[in-house]
Amino acid sequence: xxxxxxxxxxxxxxxxxxxxxxxxxxxxxxxxxxxxxxxxxxxxxxxxxxxxxxxxxxxxxxxxxxxxxxxxxxxxxxxxxxxxxxxxxxxxxxxxxxxxxxxxxxxxxxxxxxxxxxxxxxxxxxxxxxxxxxxxxxxxxxxxxxxxxxxxxxxxxxxxxxxxxxxxxxxxxxxxxxxxxxxxxxxxxxxxxxxxxxxxxxxxxxxxxxxxxxxxxxxxxxxx
Amino acid sequence: xxxxxxxxxxxxxxxxxxxxxxxxxxxxxxxxxxxxxxxxxxxxxxxxxxxxxxxxxxxxxxxxxxxxxxxxxxxxxxxxxxxxxxxxxxxxxxxxxxxxxxxxxxxxxxxxxxxxxxxxxxxxxxxxxxxxxxxxxxxxxxxxxxxxxxxxxxxxxxxxxxxxxxxxxxxxxxxxxxxxxxxxxxxxxxxxxxxxxxxxxxxxxxxxxxxxxxxxxxxxxxxxxxxxxxxxxxxxxxxxxxxxxxxxxxxxxxxxxxxxxxxxxxxxxxxxxxxxxxxxxxxxxxxxxxxxxxxxxxxxxxxxxxxxxxxxxxxxxxxxxxxxxxxxxxxxxxxxxxxxxxxxxxxxxxxxxxxxxxxxxxxxxxxxxxxxxxxxxxxxxxxxxxxxxxxxxxxxxxxxxxxxxxxxxxxxxxxxxxxxxxxxxxxxxxxxxxxxxxxxxxxxxxxxxxxxxxxxxxxxxxxxxxxxxxxxxxxxxxxxxxxxxxxxxxxxxxxxxxxxxxxxxxxxxxxxxxxxxxxxxxxxxxxxxxxxxxxxxxxxxxxxxxxxxxxxxxxxxxxxxxxxxxxxxxxxxxxxxxxxxxxxxxxxxxxxxxxxxxxxxxxxxx
Numbered sequence: 001x002x003x004x005x006x007x008x009x010x011x012x013x014x015x016x017x018x019x020x021x022x023x024x025x026x027x028x029x030x031x032x033x034x035x036x037x038x039x040x041x042x043x044x045x046x047x048x049x050x051x052x053x054x055x056x057x058x059x060x061x062x063x064x065x066x067x068x069x070x071x072x073x074x075x076x077x078x079x080x081x082x083x084x085x086x087x088x089x090x091x092x093x094x095x096x097x098x099x100x101x102x103x104x105x106x107x108x109x110x111x112x113x114x115x116x117x118x119x120x121x122x123x124x125x126x127x128x129x130x131x132x133x134x135x136x137x138x139x140x141x142x143x144x145x146x147x148x149x150x151x152x153x154x155x156x157x158x159x160x161x162x163x164x165x166x167x168x169x170x171x172x173x174x175x176x177x178x179x180x181x182x183x184x185x186x187x188x189x190x191x192x193x194x195x196x197x198x199x200x201x202x203x204x205x206x207x208x209x210x211x212x213x214x215x216x217x218x219x220x221x222x223x224x
Numbered sequence: 225x226x227x228x229x230x231x232x233x234x235x236x237x238x239x240x241x242x243x244x245x246x247x248x249x250x251x252x253x254x255x256x257x258x259x260x261x262x263x264x265x266x267x268x269x270x271x272x273x274x275x276x277x278x279x280x281x282x283x284x285x286x287x288x289x290x291x292x293x294x295x296x297x298x299x300x301x302x303x304x305x306x307x308x309x310x311x312x313x314x315x316x317x318x319x320x321x322x323x324x325x326x327x328x329x330x331x332x333x334x335x336x337x338x339x340x341x342x343x344x345x346x347x348x349x350x351x352x353x354x355x356x357x358x359x360x361x362x363x364x365x366x367x368x369x370x371x372x373x374x375x376x377x378x379x380x381x382x383x384x385x386x387x388x389x390x391x392x393x394x395x396x397x398x399x400x401x402x403x404x405x406x407x408x409x410x411x412x413x414x415x416x417x418x419x420x421x422x423x424x425x426x427x428x429x430x431x432x433x434x435x436x437x438x439x440x441x442x443x444x445x446x447x448x449x450x451x452x453x454x455x456x457x458x459x460x461x462x463x464x465x466x467x468x469x470x471x472x473x474x475x476x477x478x479x480x481x482x483x484x485x486x487x488x489x490x491x492x493x494x495x496x497x498x499x500x501x502x503x504x505x506x507x508x509x510x511x512x513x514x515x516x517x518x519x520x521x522x523x524x525x526x527x528x529x530x531x532x533x534x535x536x537x538x539x540x541x542x543x544x545x546x547x548x549x550x551x552x553x554x555x556x557x558x559x560x561x562x563x564x565x566x567x568x569x570x571x572x573x574x575x576x577x578x579x580x581x582x583x584x585x586x587x588x589x590x591x592x593x594x595x596x597x598x599x600x601x602x603x604x605x606x607x608x609x610x611x612x613x614x615x616x617x618x619x620x621x622x623x624x625x626x627x628x629x630x631x632x633x634x635x636x637x638x639x640x641x642x643x644x645x646x647x648x649x650x651x652x653x654x655x656x657x658x659x660x661x662x663x664x665x666x667x668x669x670x671x672x673x674x675x676x677x678x679x680x681x682x683x684x685x686x687x688x689x690x691x692x693x694x695x696x697x698x699x700x701x702x703x704x705x706x707x708x709x710x711x712x713x714x715x716x717x718x719x720x721x722x723x724x725x726x727x728x729x730x731x732x733x734x735x736x737x738x739x740x741x742x743x744x745x746x747x748x749x750x751x752x753x754x755x756x757x758x759x760x761x762x763x764x765x766x767x768x769x770x771x772x773x774x775x776x777x778x779x780x781x782x783x784x785x786x787x788x789x790x791x792x793x794x795x796x797x798x799x800x801x802x803x804x805x806x807x808x809x810x811x812x813x814x815x816x817x818x819x820x821x822x823x824x825x826x827x828x829x830x
Contacts, residue, residue, distance in 0.1 A: 022444075023444070024444045025440075028437070028439075039478050141490025159493060
């Protein structure tokens with residue numbers, strides 16, 4: 001994590017300066033992300049608790065096997081595309097942060113736009129998947145999918161799926177909105193006047209966190 | 225980046241204020257009533273807002289306890305005045321069962337969250353952190369203001385739930401499903417519970433905004449020379465409190481989100497195999513009510529330390545100042561705070577020993593729970609050794625700090641009983657547990673708060689509280705608290721369950737009729753005494769004796785180097801530099817040596 005100034009004084013914790021050599025906003029962001037990690041952690045642990053105390057569970061390869069335009073029979077193809085899009089958007093975010101360090105405004109604008117497009121594309125995919133599942137009869141409190149062994153399933157598969165992916169999608173949506181605000185602030189030269197692009201870095205931390213959470217959500221719902 | 229650079233460079237909206245304060249120290253001329261008293265971004269004003277809002281809630285929550293104590297003390301008597309006050313909830317002057325449960329639930333929720341969390345750490349974190357670490361304000365004064373207003377909004381929503389037709393939530397402050405998840409379970413589980421969840425969600429946001437600010441401020445904005453081991457113990461305590469809040473409240477929020485879905489969207493996260501009289505069998509399958517308890521107590525246990533840690537910090541500080549002695553074992557105090565903060569995350573299931581939790585798992589939680597006795601005992605011994613051979617000044621604040629230690633010992637010892645899962649089979653859900661947590665968390669937390677108010681009131685308002693009223697307030701509260709809660713231990717050991725509406729119908733508990741009446745009487749006296757404190761508080765804001773000296777208690781910490789009525793920005797001119805720890809009392813023949821005094825060449829080492 002690059003920082004703005006490097007002080008020569010080695011006594012970091014003696015007061016009068018930030019011990020991490022970063023401004024308060026980034027300290028807050030890190031602590032917020034820890035807090036948010038506990039929110040998602042609680043969700044996923046709740047999911048695990050219920051799932052492992054239930055006799056059977058639907059097979060994700062059976063449930064998630066459709067691709068828009070290509071029909072069904074393609075297990076996990078669509079979600080792989082979604083995941084790929086989100087990870088690529090993380091890469092473009094890194095490039096935007098890097099461009100910010102170099103005070104390269106046009107590059108910041110370019111990569112922010114790509115990140116926003118990636119985020120919107122992910123949300124679009126999620127909307128399609130939700131709609132598709134809804135047409136199949138799935139919703140909160142309704143589960144048309146049977147267990148992997150063919151026995152009747154409880155509704156908790158769809159309950160947890162929609163709640164947790166929905167909560168993650170809500171985070172992606174906030175991330176997109178934050179990135180749009182960053183874009184507007186870049187275009188209106190707010191950061192040029194401030195002399196640094198630290199805000200982009202903080203938005204980037206949030207965006208990477210949301211991507212990281214998706215890796216866990218993806219693993220828990222689609223792979224296991 | 226320096227503390228000053230952060231203040232002036234980052235908080236752009238506020239920087240000119242601080243600059244201005246630095247220049248002439250009198251810069252309120254451009255502040256309107258609204259920006260100064262309502263949407264204030266000055267941490268001192270926000271602290272007062274938290275304090276006064278907390279006091280309003282303390283009175284409401286205390287009044288609720290007086291009302292349900294009336295029912296417990298006089299179950300067979302009618303009080304017509306209650307009917308005119310509560311209407312249908314006290315038909316014929318007798319508090320109805322639903323109203324009784326609602327009162328108990330609201331009393332718990334309000335006191336735990338609104339008074340002892342927001343009112344205690346909200347007040348003193350906001351007030352003390354910038355003043356004691358040497359900062360002009362919080363890292364983000366704007367977020368700080370939002371934190372208060374989210375708390376305020378949470379309060380408004382909770383208050384409004386008292387007035388809905390089906391009444392406020394009545395299933396206990398822990399809001400266990402299925403009572404909290406099914407509207408058909410009880411009247412209070414309908415609209416009242418929806419409002420309860422909304423209010424609590426707003427409260428979580430408030431706590432998060434505040435906590436992030438406290439952490440960032442303490443880490444980043446200490447003045448020059450204020451190393452972490454020169455921080456007053458109040459700041460360390462508030463720091464761990466904020467970390468606990470930031471890491472535990474989100475888990476509660478997750479639990480609440482699942483609960484909202486169970487209530488409104490037909491899910492079964494917490495529900496399985498339920499039959500309701502008059503409704504029939506419910507379709508919900510596969511959920512687990514114990515899951516909610518895990519999520520709740522993962523917050524719920526750190527929450528009790530969120531309440532008690534600030535009180536510990538305040539007691540340590542007040543005690544050292546008024547014993548005119550350095551705090552005994554500063555590093556041990558700090559280490560035990562840290563140990564408590566870590567352990568508080570690992571003991572939550574001791575609230576669930578009899579809920580159906582695997583007894584084998586329970587035994588681990590017994591071990592971890594009993595481990596907390598070690599840092600707690602370290603703290604107690606350090607307080608006692610701080611008092612030992614001290615030159616004690618019995619100010620009201622000091623009395624409350626000593627009272628805090630007394631309460632913490634009495635309530636802590638019963639915690640050792642309750643931490644054993646085998647004993648818990650007998651003691652759980654009895655008055656023994658009610659006595660335990662009221663003494664160790666409720667009363668001790670309130671005592672820490674009173675110690676803080678009496679001690680820092682001169683800094684808050686530039687005036688003193690009336691000492692005579694303060695002594696009356698202390699002695700009645702202290703004696704009264706023991707008279708109320710001590711007998712409850714006996715009731716609990718005799719098996720008297722908590723949360724029952726009327727004990728007089730049980731042959732086993734008829735023996736406690738007079739005792740219950742006695743407790744109720746004392747509770748009313750103690751409640752009335754708190755009104756005396758309120759009078760003292762508000763009267764002294766306007767008419768109290770004026771503070772003439774910059775440092776009335778002869779204390780070492782930085783807040784006493786500010787002007788008597790500090791403006792926004794706290795110090796006129798430069799922020800002072802710190803050269804020593806805050807506990808140099810009675811050293812080398814000096815009564816006290818402030819933190820700003822450089823270490824002399826001939827000075828002895830501490």
